[in-house]
Amino acid sequence: MPSCPLETGELINLLVAALLELDRNAARDCFQRSALVPLAFAETVLAPALERVGTGWERGEVALSQVYMSGRISEELLDEILPPQQLPDTSHPAMAVAVLDDFHPLGKRIVSSVVRASGFRLADYGLIGVDDLVRRAQNDGIRILLVSTLMLPAALRVRELKECLDRDLPGTRLVVGGAPFRLHPDLWWEVGADGTSATASGVVPLLRRLIAELP
Amino acid sequence: MIEMTPLERVLCTLGHREPDRVPFFLLLTMHGARELGVGIREYYHSPELVVEAQLRLRKRYGHDCLYGFLYAAVESEAWGGETAFREDGPPNAAAPCITAIASIPGLAPPRIEGAPGLMRVLAVLAGLKARSQGSVPIIGTVMSPFSLPVLQLGFENYLELIYLHRELFWELMRLNTEFCVAWANAQLAAGANAICYFDPLSSPEITPASDYLQLGGAVARATLPRIKGPTATHLASGRVGTLLDQVAGTGTAAIGVSAREDLAELKAALAGRLAILGNLNGLEMGGWSPREAELQVRRAIAAGAPGGGFILADNHGEIPWQVPETVLEAISETVRRYGSYPIAKEVSPDA
Numbered sequence: 001m002p003s004c005p006l007e008t009g010e011l012i013n014l015l016v017a018a019l020l021e022l023d024r025n026a027a028r029d030c031f032q033r034s035a036l037v038p039l040a041f042a043e044t045v046l047a048p049a050l051e052r053v054g055t056g057w058e059r060g061e062v063a064l065s066q067v068y069m070s071g072r073i074s075e076e077l078l079d080e081i082l083p084p085q086q087l088p089d090t091s092h093p094a095m096a097v098a099v100l101d102d103f104h105p106l107g108k109r110i111v112s113s114v115v116r117a118s119g120f121r122l123a124d125y126g127l128i129g130v131d132d133l134v135r136r137a138q139n140d141g142i143r144i145l146l147v148s149t150l151m152l153p154a155a156l157r158v159r160e161l162k163e164c165l166d167r168d169l170p171g172t173r174l175v176v177g178g179a180p181f182r183l184h185p186d187l188w189w190e191v192g193a194d195g196t197s198a199t200a201s202g203v204v205p206l207l208r209r210l211i212a213e214l215p
Numbered sequence: 216m217i218e219m220t221p222l223e224r225v226l227c228t229l230g231h232r233e234p235d236r237v238p239f240f241l242l243l244t245m246h247g248a249r250e251l252g253v254g255i256r257e258y259y260h261s262p263e264l265v266v267e268a269q270l271r272l273r274k275r276y277g278h279d280c281l282y283g284f285l286y287a288a289v290e291s292e293a294w295g296g297e298t299a300f301r302e303d304g305p306p307n308a309a310a311p312c313i314t315a316i317a318s319i320p321g322l323a324p325p326r327i328e329g330a331p332g333l334m335r336v337l338a339v340l341a342g343l344k345a346r347s348q349g350s351v352p353i354i355g356t357v358m359s360p361f362s363l364p365v366l367q368l369g370f371e372n373y374l375e376l377i378y379l380h381r382e383l384f385w386e387l388m389r390l391n392t393e394f395c396v397a398w399a400n401a402q403l404a405a406g407a408n409a410i411c412y413f414d415p416l417s418s419p420e421i422t423p424a425s426d427y428l429q430l431g432g433a434v435a436r437a438t439l440p441r442i443k444g445p446t447a448t449h450l451a452s453g454r455v456g457t458l459l460d461q462v463a464g465t466g467t468a469a470i471g472v473s474a475r476e477d478l479a480e481l482k483a484a485l486a487g488r489l490a491i492l493g494n495l496n497g498l499e500m501g502g503w504s505p506r507e508a509e510l511q512v513r514r515a516i517a518a519g520a521p522g523g524g525f526i527l528a529d530n531h532g533e534i535p536w537q538v539p540e541t542v543l544e545a546i547s548e549t550v551r552r553y554g555s556y557p558i559a560k561e562v563s564p565d566a
Contacts (some may be wrong), residue, residue, distance in 0.1 A: 022378055060456060063423040065374050072375075103299065103309050106370035152498060152535050153304030183452060183474070184498040 005035035008044055015049040019070035020062065027073050031081055038082035039119070046074055047118040047204065054114065054201025067200065068106060071113030078117055092211055093143035098125035098133055100147050100161065101154040107178050107200075108148040114200040115146075120207065122146070130157060134164040137172065144210055146175045146203065147193075155180035155187060162192035173210045175203065216556070220350040221279035222408070229445070229468055231487040231524040237516055237554035238279040239527040240354070240492065241543060243272050244286070245305060245536040250275075255536075256300040259285050262335050266342035273351065276547040279526070281347055283340045283407055284356040284533070285332070290398070291366035293330035294322075304536055308366040316368070316376055319383050324394035327401050337405040344406030355407030356532075357399045359414035360391030360438055361431040377422070377430065388434050396441040403444040410446045412439065412467065413532060418453025427461050435465040447471065447492055452531045455481070463488045474499075474530040478518035482525070490524040495546070497529040501537035505545035510564045512549040517563035520554065527554070 006014070011030050018026035031041050053070045056062030097115070099108045105127060115122050125136055137145055145165070149155040158176055165172050176193040177200075188196035195210060197203045216235045219227065227234035247268025248258035258264050269281045288298040288308040296312030313319065327333050336355075343353045358366070364373040364387060376384050399410045416422055417431030439446050448462055449471030455462060462470055463485070470489050472481055474496035481491060495511055503511065512527065519525040527550060534543070553562045560566050 057420075060419070060454065063419055063426075064421045065377070066423060068371065068374050069378055103307060104365075104370055106374075109371055151304055151307060152501075152537065153301060156303075156537070179452070180498055183496065184502075186502075187498070190502070 006030075006033050011045045012049050012052065015045055016052050019049060019053055019073055020066050022066075022069050022073065024073050024076065027077055028080070031077065042078060042082060042117055043119055046078065047114075050074055050114045050117055051201035051204065054199035058199045058202075064106075068110050071110050071117075071200070074117050075113045092120060093214055094123070094141050095120060095144040095146065095207070096123035096125055096137060096140065096142045097146040097148070099127045100133065100149050101129055101157055102150045103127060104150050105148070107150070108146075111146060111148060111177065111200045111203055115203060115207065118204045120204075130161045130164060133161065134168055137165070138169050142169070142172060143214060144173045144175065144207060146177070149176065149178040149180055152180045154178075156191060158191040158193055171215060173214070175206060175210070177203070222350055222352050225279055225352050225526065228523045228525060229490050231490065231522065233521075233523040233556040236556060237520045237525065237527055237550055237558075239546070239550045239554070240280045240282075241272070241276050241278040241546065242280075242282050242284070242354075242528060242533055243269075243276075243543075244282065244284060244533050246272060246534065246538075246540075246543075249536075255302055255304075255306070259300075259306065260335070262338035262342055265335075265339045266346060269339075269343060270346060276543055277551070278547065279352065281343045281351050281353045283336060283343060283353060283402065284411070285336055285339070287358055287413070288366060289332035289336060290358050290363060290394075292332045293325040293327070293394075294367055295325075296366060298332075305533065311367060311369040311372065313364075313367045316372065316380060316383050319387050319390075322387075322390055324390050324397065327398060333398065333401075337401060340402055340406035342406075352408045353406055354409055354411055355399065355402030355405075356411045356413060357395050357402075359412055359417070359431070359435065360388050360395045361434040362414050362416040363391050363395070365416065392434065392438050395438055399442040399444075399446075403442070407444070409444055409468075410442055411471070411532065412442075412446045412448050413451055414448055415451040415453045417458070417462075418450040418473075419456040419458060420453050424457050427458055432458075432461050432465060435462075435467070439466045447490075449492065449532050452497075459484050459489070469526070471528070471532060472530065478515060482519055482522075485524070487522075487524060490526065491519055492526045492528050493519070494530045495528065497531045497533070497535055497538070500529065500542055501535055501539070503542050503545075505541050508542045508545035509549045512546050513553050513562050513564050516550070516554055516558060517566070520556075521558050523556075 015030040173194040219235045224234040224238045286306040291308045297309040298306045299309045447469035448467040454473045472493040
């Protein structure tokens with residue numbers, strides 16, 4: 001006998017537990033027990049669950065490995081229930097994510113998972129230097145650029161990136177993240193970025209604000 | 216009190232007694248290149264330059280150690296990886312050297328004498344020992360077997376190895392443990408007095424605290440007793456959080472703690488079981504004025520130094536290239552001015 005659909009709050013609780021336990025089957029069960037269409041499930045259950053995982057990391061209750069694995073499981077689930085070709089046409093300004101001047105993409109991957117699970121489309125520029133990043137952003141008409149860094153020298157190069165964006169793609173908003181910005185909370189504005197977030201889940205409300213403020 | 220040598224000072228504080236003054240470690244690496252006016256890449260390829268610079272930096276700032284660390288990727292180089300050098304920051308591991316986890320069972324730990332980067336580190340340690348006459352502690356470093364795979368595999372692949380391929384994970388831990396023990400003991404034989412065991416992956420910020428005893432802690436307990444000298448565990452900016460008791464149980468003598476943790480609370484919680492190394496914020500240090508450096512040092516001394524068991528240092532295990540000499544001088548001067556035992560109440564700028 002099919003079980004009754006669960007309330008949204010209960011679904012979020014179950015999904016958070018499934019994600020932290022790395023239990024893909026339990027995560028899939030949450031969707032099946034929701035009686036929601038895939039897009040509604042992504043927006044009202046999956047995204048809030050990831051946000052709660054991210055908040056847990058900020059509070060020291062959840063580890064980065066759990067944040068990453070939660071993102072992976074969520075991406076897999078999302079691809080399964082809502083393949084990229086079935087996503088509705090984008091209605092937000094063009095956005096992209098990149099790792100600046102480094103070889104380690106973990107932070108970018110986590111941010112991508114959370115942002116996509118929240119219904120945004122995001123171009124992925126991979127591991128890239130300042131010149132190529134500006135050129136690609138210009139070609140794609142990017143209005144909001146998310147940049148992940150791991151080490152301090154790369155974080156300091158954001159200043160140069162911002163100058164190039166202001167010159168070649170004025171009005172584009174720049175969001176930065178990664179260890180240097182978490183450990184040095186004032187660094188983001190010192191290098192001229194338009195925003196930062198200590199967690200991937202915090203990027204989503206920041207994006208909504210920046211989108212609303214775009215001319 | 217009679218002035219102690221740096222080695223006496225550090226041994227005294229590791230014994231949880233108060234030495235003549237607070238020992239401080241300026242864990243300087245790239246500043247050596249600046250001191251000698253050479254590029255970072257050239258600097259790291261010449262043990263003679265590193266030895267000369269370490270001695271000059273210690274003479275200039277008067278800190279209580281000599282640091283044999285070159286860069287973390289020297290270990291992944293030994294496993295076949297490549298290193299990307301830059302002129303404004305530390306060398307970084309380039310693409311992962313283990314490209315397929317299925318290859319792990321066929322791997323063997325690299326021979327130290329077959330790895331040019333490791334041999335350069337041993338030459339540095341031998342040179343420091345020969346020229347320092349035994350009065351200054353010489354610090355060697357290893358990446359923990361549990362943390363090294365971030366460089367060997369990349370962060371994402373490694374997290375998936377841990378959680379989705381546990382058998383292969385343990386096989387890699389076995390290989391890395393053999394390498395780590397051999398590498399640490401080679402450094403001790405070459406001239407290091409102690410080994411800093413860098414283990415950022417074990418921080419509860421990176422892997423769950425509930426997993427520590429089964430993962431990073433289990434690896435540390437299998438590794439540290441086989442290292443033939445004292446060790447300090449360093450989480451490289453990561454918080455130790457609730458793991459204090461478990462880390463103390465691995466046999467390490469000290470722990471490097473995060474700038475985002477309360478030194479006084481940690482000191483009380485450790486109650487003489489582990490010495491503390493830390494916790495000046497290295498990333499913020501680059502923007503400090505000399506006055507700000509003084510205030511930060513005084514706060515750290517006031518919170519961590521009473522009773523001994525405390526070495527003032529940065530929170531990451533390496534001071535960034537961007538930190539100016541004026542800040543390093545201010546740190547040194549403040550320790551000399553305010554760091555004498557017993558620590559006076561007015562050392563705290565907030566008192």
